Every structure is written in structure tokens, then in C-alpha cells.
Amino acid sequence: MNEDFAQRPTTLLPQGPSFLKQHGAKLLALLFWSLLVGGYYIYTQVNNLTLADSLALIVDFLTSSFAGPLFFVLLYTLRPLLFFPATLLTLLAGFLFGPIGILYTVLGGNASAMMAYGVGRYFGQGLLDDEEDTNVIQKYTRRLRNNSFETVLVMRLIFLPYDLVNYAAGFLKIKWQPFLLATAVGSLPGTISVVLLGGSFGTLEALMAGNIQLDPLSLTFSIVLILVSIGLSRFVKGREAKAAS
Template sequence: MSETAIGEQAAMLAKQNSFLRQHGTKLLALLFWGILVGGYYLYANANELTLLDSLHLVVNFLTASLLGPLFYIVIYALRPLLFFPATILTLLGGFLFGPIGILWTIIGSNASALIAYTVGRYFGQGILDSEEETNLIQKYTQRMRQNSFETVLIMRLLFLPYDLVNYAAGFLKIRWQPFILATVIGSIPGTVSVVLFASSFGTLDELMSGDFQISPLTLIVSIGLILVSIGLSRLIKRREASEN
């Protein structure tokens, strides 16, 4: 084989590897959703299930089975690869499990943060190519390298896009120990408030049947935590502005 042919083959392989690095997670997510939708369609047709029947089956599995919380945690952990919104899963944690959903959601969300961090670290090419995302994150990148824990903690308290922070931390190859510790601490106020807010309206089964009662105390606590989180984020923003 000539040197020209070898060079062309190497260039083709490099191009294929680059494509997989940039779009591998998207292809994986597309494959997952294709299997999920196709599997549901076949199962529902074979058992003559309506959409509401299917929802009841899923809710019963998640809430009445010992494997339910584990399944929820696994789905939450894989969420960055499936492009599923974190807020929806966090709300579901409250609707499905009540206040104990705080624990399952914290475990799942931090596992998902570590997975997204790993994706950013090893497959980070192109993650920060978007001008909008870069402008949002660029003023923190140098600080993230120099003081990882404090910077990630501030970004969590400021409610910057959850996955973008995860990917950026991995892309910048900061140490995972301060990253995950800051994520655990910084995400607690938002997670607790959202899960409590959802659980204050009752279970998902009750909501679907229209038979639910609002828990005033849980709702007040959740709103209070949300207000505290917003106030803390504004305080940090003012401090950031005064330092610049």
C-alpha cells in the first residue's frame, strides 16, 4: 500500500473517530429512545393497554417494588446520556416517593453529574464550541482550574445549567473529588425544594385520579427553600459583580 493511501486511510479513521467523539452520546440517546418507544408500542399492543394503563403500571412498579427507587436512581444517573431534563425527573421524585424522594434524587443527580463529568473529560471535543454556552461559562473556567471546589459550588448556587457545569468541569479536567463534593453541597437546596414542592401535591397516582390534597406545611417549606436559594444566588451575583 502506498504512503498516499495509508495517509488517506488514517485521515478517514481520524474523521470517523472525531464524529463519534462529537455525536456518540446523541446516537446512544437516539438508540435508547427508539428501543424504548418501540418496546412500549409492542408491549401495549400485545396487552391491549391504554397510555393511562401503562402509566399506572410504571407508577406501581416504581412505588410498590423494592427495585423502584433503584430503577429511578439508574435512570437519573443515565439522564445526561439520554438527554432527559433533570427538572422533570426531580419533580417525579417528589410525586412518586414523597419526601424520601429527596434521598433518591440526591443520589441519582450526583451520579448523573459524575457521568456527565466523565463524558466531558474523555469525549469533550465540541462541548464548549457554542458561543452562547462559552460566554456563559468562560468567566468561570480559569477560576475552576485554580479553585475547583469554590467555583463549582458558586455555579451550583447560581443555578447555572446543570449539565453544562458538569461537562465543563470534565472538559477542563479538574479533579473529580472537589467537583463532586461541591456538587453535593451546592445542589441540596434546589433538590430539596423541588422534591418537597412536588410531594406537597400528593402522589402521582393521586394526581392522575384527581384525588389529592395539598400539604400546606410541605408546600410552605419548599417555597421557603426556593426563596432562600434565589436570595443566596442574588447575593453571590452581587458579590461577583462588585469584584469585577
């Protein structure tokens, strides 16, 4: 019986995703933040800088040098890998650069969407398993494959999680051209409103001094756009609900 057992062919169990594919993005983000926080701490200690001094240097680099906007766009592009909140960076674009920050955010936002799309396409299965909104994404899975542009546009307009949509599009291997075009169009109203909101908060010096002076024109325009975006999202959701019933 032992000989028969030894001669039986062994069945190989399917192997799951490798550790790198499961956790590669998280490890990269951890490495980046470790280097960033460690480098910041060493730099401030060596140069005896306060928090206000270091913030002023960063703002001066971003706003007064040619490389500043390029660095901002690069940071925005890499944002999905670094787990940096998109809304915070968009607010900073308005605060640091004013209305021209809309251009930098559009460039960085679309580049970051393609970055997350590429991550989803490469790392594949596993990226969406732990997300609470996976069932929402799966609702649009078939439509993503059959009608990529319209579906991505709808998902942008109804404010589904930005990076989750990017990962899903990459994981499903939809064509990148309609994905990018729908992202650029669908994200524009929200981008403009958030950038203008960030631009309404005045200067860094005033904020550090506790003197918050809001720009009423930028703030009003931002609020109007936010309300229009919310109204548009409700309209699109209503049409989606009617189509599904």
C-alpha cells in the first residue's frame, strides 16, 4: 500500500499571488515615507530649523523655482504609490499656486490615474479585495469592459473612490485611451472647485500667524462649483437608478 501511495501523482495546488505582488505598493510607500520623514528630521536638526522655517522653505521652493511645479506634478503622479490623499494635494495646489494650480492638478491628476491604472494592470488580483467599495466597482465591471468611456465618466461624476476606479480599470485591462479621456472630463469640475477652495485661504504667513483671510470671490466660485458637482452627481445617480430598475 505504501508503494501505491508513493506512486500516486501529486496534485499541485494553484499558487496565489507572490508576496511582492500583494504588498509591493505598500512596501514602496513605506520606504518613501520613511526616507521622507527621516530626511526631514535630519535636515531640520542639522540646520536648526523650526516647523515654520521648514514650511517656508518648502513653499518657497515650490512657488519660486522652475522645478517647484514640476516636482508638484511628479509628487501628484506618484501619489497612488505613496498613499497620499488626492484632495489634500489638490487643496495645496490652489493654496500654493492659485488658479494656475488647476493646470498642475489636471496634469498630475491624470498622470496619477494612469499610474494607478498601471499598478492595477500589473499587480492584478488582490488590490481590490480589501476595499469596502469593491461591490460597487463590481456593479460596473461588465459595463467597464463593454463601454469604458461612458462608464468611467459616470463613476467620476458620482464621486466613486478615485483610486479604486483607477485600480479597477487597470485590473480589468480596459483600453487606456477612453479611460484617460473620461477621467480628464469627469474629474474637471471637482478639480476646479477644490483648487479654488485651496486658493481662498490666503498666504502661509497669515495662516501661521493665525490670521485666516478667505478670498470671497474664489470661495464663492468654489462653493458654486461644488454645489453644481453635487447636483450633477445626484442627477446621474438618479438616471443610473432608473436605468437599473
